[in-house]
Amino acid sequence: MLHYRGAHLLRPGLVGIVVMVCVILIGLQSQKFMAWGTTVRYQALFGEAAGLAVGDDVIVSGVRVGTVQKVVLHNGDALVVFSVNSTIRLGADSSAHIKTSSLLGKRDLTVVSAGTGRMRSLDTIPASRTSSPYSLTDAVGDLSTKTSAIDIDSLNRSLDMLSSTLNQIAPQVGPAFDGLTQLSKTINSRNESLRQLLTGAGTVTSVLAQRSEQVNTLILNANALVDVLAQRRQEIVDLLANTSAVAKQLSGLVADNEAALGPTLDRLNSIAAMLEKNRDNIGKAIPGYAKVALTQGEAVSGGRFYNAYVANLIDGQDIQPFIDRAFGVNPPAQFPLPHPEPPR
Template sequence: MMLKYRGAALIRAGFIGVSVAILVTLVGLAPQTLWSWATQVRYQAVFPEAGGLVAGNDVVVSGIKVGTVSSVALLRGDALVTFTVDGSVHLGSQTTAHIKTGTVLGARIVTLVPAGAGTQKPSDPIPVSRTSSPYVLTDVIGDLTANASGLDTATLNQSLETLSDTVDSMAPQLGPTLAGLTRLCQSMNSRNDTLRDLLHSASDLAGVLSERREQVNALILNGADLITVLAQRRQAIAELLANTSSVSRQLSALVHDNEAKLAPTLTKLNSVTEVLQKNSDNIAKALPGLAKYEITMGEAVSSGFYYQAYTANVVPAAFLQPFFDYAFGFRRGTDAGQPPDNAGPRAEFPFPYNGIPPQPQEGPR
């Protein structure tokens, strides 16, 4: 067994044993420190001034401690702050850093605000454009003292006196104004439910508009297109009116130049217009009579599958009666159609109402 750990093997075994012992000691004494060394990422940020920040201050994201400040150094007139952050915290490419007051006693902390779609590289410090430093109370008091010492107290007193006089002169009007504001507040308080319903309805309206924003956008775009088309049409109408005015002036000049030649033509045209107007009046007067005739004719035709029509004064009835008498055996005279003369006359032309005498075999009507 002793031969196994002699020479180079003994040195190697001793080195391994010492390393394991040191590692076990470190793990037992400071496990959190070893874990932070293994998991934390080191970042840097450039601030206009340190503002009382020192190594060991906390690094916070959304109110939760995620790391500590390692060191604060001077870099070309600015403060270069080095800090570590847990590896599980994602910092975007536009992350900002701010030095703020963390406790009542004035302890400083570094607040990180993750932003950006990419990832903040540990090798790239956060620039001054994305960092901010707090006010130092002593500096603020010093600035206040310097500004206050430069005030003109006489002018300030005069301004305060003017303000007091103005308030005194406004007192009679200020009282009713405040009373009116009080009544307005009371009215609004009494209508709290109505205002709540109004705000709820406004919220619903905003929701509907949000759901239909695409239609609203399309409507607005279509309205813009419509306005463009209307503007083009307006320009076209303006050009048409200008051209019409020019044509009117040219026609006026033409008529003035040819007035002697156009006068007889216009006179004849007026005569023709008068004749047409007279015929139009006659037609207008004839239309009511035509309507009555059409109504009467419609009633006559619609009474059955036949109708009777008589056109007066086409052929005198006296000329046709002899032809009907001899052609159809119609005869006229005293006792015509009585027995033994059964043939005739059946009727006269034009046929009178109930003018067909009954036959002996038909009996009385």
Template sequence: MVLVLALVAAANADSLPIIGAGIAYEAEFSEAAGLAVDDEVRVAGVKVGKVVDVGLDGGSVRVRFKVEDTWLGDRTTAAIKIKTLLGQKYLALDPLGAAPLEDVIPRERTVAPYDVLDAFRDLSTTVRSLDTEGLARSFEVLAEALPGGPTVRGALSGLTQLSETIASRNAALSRLLANTAAVSRTLSDRDSALVRLLSDGNLVLAEVAARTQAISTLLAGARELSRQVRGMVDDNDVALRAVLGSLDQLTGMLQRNQESLATGVARLAPLIRYATNATGHGHWGDTYVCLPVVSACY
């Protein structure tokens, strides 16, 4: 039983209150804003811990985190900030106060960012519901009613032209913002895959960097081998020239007598066949002798 408890404690050592990695604190936020478990906790841009739990607590979001070797004061503030363009977040702490932090960091001292995806969605909705034609007419009426001189009239005329341009491109702008929101939503949905892809790319680059010495050694060895082969060829240049010259003469002779060699091989085939038939019955050979004198063959 003691052994089982020891194994369970070793597997969950980070979660134990005394021997776990770091000191646990909590903070209340108005919303999670995409913060997740295992996200970094930073003080002045330096990683000091990680988030261990994110959950609802009534109308607030309770974030539990651990920090190591970091002092937090009783007026510490916390903010959820954007770590990457893909939407990954981290918890930023500002350790203020003279006494050590013992209570939960309240919502009054925490800040949750406005999500970029929500901003795109709200902007798309706002532009789609905007009466740009009425806005242009309002600017025109205002420009005619104000006796502010050419400067005011010029400014209002410019605003009128801007409103007319926006009105003429209203549908295109709405499609653009809707597509932008869709792209941002897709990136947010594939955030883990993109982060994994970038991490794998970093692993590949790290492996290439680790094998740089081996690649350099291989290239140096190939260069040395080339130098040795070149030196061997230079040292045996005369002998190689003689051998290559003789080989060239031999191939030339064979090429000149190619037809004779082919004829000889063709005529040699029957002789080899007859010799094989005569000697293929054991330790003796068959012979055929014709004696024309006695007009008989034995």
């Protein structure tokens, strides 16, 4: 038998009411709750919204992957919050672009994934990587504004001036067009030659492309050669500068010591003249020395003894008695020998 429990039913009743309300809300907003669990939200800053509205499609690689959730003003820019399927990976350098998807002006948000990293939830794409289209309505409005600002009288005067100018140059326009016609015919007649020329240019380009590595090496070597030549040129410039400085120092030294160097140079000149004179005397003495050397050679070539005759070393009359005594000559000669009397 059931008994009434009173206040004990209050708590289960409140829990049941809350559960029923949650079930009703989930049933009414099932798509939104599912989107929260299966999508990731990102943000993008645009210079202008360009007609983009909540609910517009988000396109990645031509496929619809999400929707625009919110478009608000943020520090003078349009902040767009959009959701993307959680299975879609967006790179850290992704960009966003508002584009027109229909002739009626419907917009969509196209996201281009880029970068090696990955965007996290609620990361913002900066304005430097976003772009907005130019609205046709804005273009027509700008055209109307610019057109209304035109001075009609000035425009009429300009057109009249243009018309009169064309009338004045009309005689020259015909020959000009005739010349253009002749030029066109000439180019048309040289069509085959031009084709061959372009073919040859293509061949040259392909050869250069094949030899690009060698050309690059040649250019690098030329750069190295130019650097070496520049260094050598600088060294030569420095050498010339130093030579000029030395020349100036020597000029100053000569100017300062001119009085002392003059007599020294005179003495050097006299010494050089004396040496030159002695050189001539030595040159004359060499032939006579050759005869003496020949005689001495004959004297020593006979064996271990040396025979030499020195004329007029000692007077013969004084040395003859000693020679007779040494060799046992009898009778010995008188000492000194009588000198012969000179003939009369």
